Amino acid sequence: MPIMTPLAITAYTATTALGCGLDAQLDALRHARSGLRPNDFGNGALPCWIGRVDGVEDSALAADHATWDCRNNRLAWLGLQQDDFLAKVRVARERYGADRIALILGTSTASIGATEEAYRRLDATGDFAQDPRHPEVHAPHSLAAFVTAALSLEGPCMTVSTACSSSAKVFASAERMLRLGLIDAAVVGGVDTLCDSVLFGFNALELVSAEPCRPFDATRNGISIGEAAGFALLERADIAPEAPRLLGYGEASDAHHMSTPHPQGLGAELALRDALARAGLAAEQVDYINLHGTASLKNDEVEAALIERTFPAGTRASSTKGFTGHTLGAAGIVEAAIALLAIEHGFIPGNLGGSAPDPVCGPQFAWRNEQRRVDVALSNSFGFGGNNACLVFARSGFSA
């Protein structure tokens, strides 16, 4: 595997239950303040905790984008307005041209919430009631189609939908297009919103906890579902000498089961090894790993064992899903943003919710916040269908 030419991350942002934008994420992480709340979404019928973003309903789209209106695109629009992201994309568009910037977004359910709603109010003939919205709102590409219009981009535009690894894999697709010269920059990211499909779906699989989720805790009993939006702008490294770097990525398949991870974490380990090889790094050089850590019994057991057998005691690792909930198709970009914050601020977020650590967890786990320099940070994302991704980020100027 040849070593990848690092790319610059010239802008990034995240909006989660912790608040809108990076400052809100950092503040909540520093104060160990969870964004989870008792379920108040929809009819709130399921007794569980959720990571809901405040203000989504009030984030009206611009009038000329009204046909794309739905809760998921409102969250996308709210997320795009944070951290000067719109202005930074505009600068890139002026520099390269709209057709030289790709838009690649991950989502698990896109705007299925709008389709659920349409089914709740079918007309007398059993068809969708009259609706001024674009029919494409009822398709997986709804998010990317709206965002490409909102950002006035005209380059390659694609939705990646591999369940909970979706918005990690977008970095890999963008890197390949940049490497081959198809584009000069890429906007990547992902958005998923709370909807009945995932709340009742994960509940049917008996994977939802009635309490706030407790990743890697010995008594964990399931996930808390969250929603989030996050975006990043990728450009060639020479354009931004000070910007943090994407050093590598790895992708692999479990070939085991549709909704249960491989018992030895085979696909996760292959993705991790692929990522380290592309980055030209040894495991010892990794300072922090943001874990997938969903608080499901199986995921955490398999992932903790992988960390224990791969990394030295000095590498720090934690799941931040106790803060945000599991934001599904947006988890990759949210946790990439947290890994980048760890590098930028020399700050390792503690594994919130793990008050009685599972004995399978090694010394790498950061159970509480730590202040320490981070040069290299990884982010793990694993999805249904045995779909695994791992991202490697580094401080600008870091050399292996």
Add this chain to the structure above:
Amino acid sequence: MSALRVCVEGVGLWSPQLGNFAALQALLCGTAPPPPPARPAAATLPPNERRRAPESVLLAVEVAGQAVAMSGHDAATLACVFASSHGDQATTDYMCRTLAQAPAELSPTRFHNSVHNAPAGYWTIATGCHAPSTAVAAQHASFGAGLLEAVTLALSDQRPVLLVCSDTAGSGPLRKVTGCTQSFGCALLLSPTPGEATLARLALSLTPLHVATPLPEPLARWSNTNASAAALPLLALLAGGLGCCELRAAATLGLHIELENIA
């Protein structure tokens, strides 16, 4: 940007009228091929999985299996890209109907089958494939966007890649919204370098405006019945031998494809 060049080493195809790529070739030569059985055989799946799998999975696995068999590659080592505009529409219809009426009765199996990467999951499980797999969508540009993803993966990592693009017919009220009135699936085995199984080489470049390639009947009619049937201009080109076509790669972006002679 110079053109991206990849070799095609296998083609899979399934619709209610065409059971494989040879049927398309026969049709274009003036012979009416016999229609395939009502349900794709999807022989790559073990029998118990074949019974459980939703139609979208059977369709994708059927065309994937055809393309891989034609190429002679080992499926276990192939990176794969599964594109679909709408995913499994029968499952989406079931989910939304159940959630509107009795949400607590939602089936856990149908929920995990509802993920867009269900075909990629079933395929990698059935073939023991640990290589990278992905699932993408781009509305009516799903084939073009999926092709771009597969080609960039094949060229950047210098490995053969399986591309599948498929959509099932719509179900329930969703059918009128998606406009998919019949199933269509196709697959290409793409390799960065020519080999014994190479059928043709493609030279692909992005163009700012999409100009639709005209198709003969009945292909033109079929191409309006399913989002994935946007692949038909390229499939017809591969069946015919030489020439060029243009596909949609995004809402405002075309993908110009020249079929090159490698002899």
